[in-house]
Amino acid sequence: MTSKDAAVKPAEPNRRDILYVATGVAAAGAVAGVAWPLIAQMNPDASTLALASTEVDLSAIPEGQIVTVKWRGKPVFIRHRTPAEIKAAEDVPLSELPDPEPDAKRVQKPQWLVIVGVCTHLGCIPTGKEGEYNGWFCPCHGSVYDLSGRIRSGPAPTNLEVPPYAFIAENKIKIG
Known part of the structure; x- marks a missing residue:
């Protein structure tokens, strides 16, 4: 072998x-x-996970008022719009808007507007019921938003963000 x-x-x-x-x-x-x-x-720690979503009772918000809640460390504006405010937001020609978006796309129910209250220019917090369009005004750099949170004038490039939210009851929403 x-x-x-x-x-x-x-x-x-x-x-x-x-x-x-x-x-x-x-x-x-x-x-x-x-x-x-x-x-x-x-x-993420427990406090961050707790802020991942928040529920808001809308029945305590009178018509015409704006309430601010905190979600993920950011302010969220909830505006109970009047019929006149809804009509004014719906009647805006999209050709006038720098970031055209119809009002119907920004709300689930016309009387409730839910938007993140952070200016899309540099992250400032706009103040409500101010400016030429009775929406929001960012005092830092002069951005003006209308009744639907859409940019109308100033340096902000886009509309105020609409957070993910859902109606979990007739008068209760869950953000996030």
Whole structure:
């Protein structure tokens, strides 16, 4: 029998091989033990998760009033619009708007406007029921928004953001 014909026998495991495997398993366990807390600390804390969504009772908001609630650390304006305000928002020609968006696309029920109260220019907080259109006015740089939160004049590039929200009852919404 020649060496070419002989079948290659696998080497028998010895103590050194077992030590290599055991050392590798221990090292992998140590790396996992160190990595676990580092990865876990990147999860949001309980206070952040609590702010992920908020429920608002709309029955306490009289017609014509604006209420500010906090959602994800940002102010959210909820405006109970009057029929005159709804008509004024709906009658605006889209050709007059720098960021054209119909009022119907920005609201789920015409009497309730829900928008994030952060100016889209530099992140200031606009004040309500001010400006030429009785909407919002950003005193920092002069952006003016209308009754639907749409930019009408000033340096802001886009309309005020509409957050994700849903009516969970006739007079109750869930934001987020």
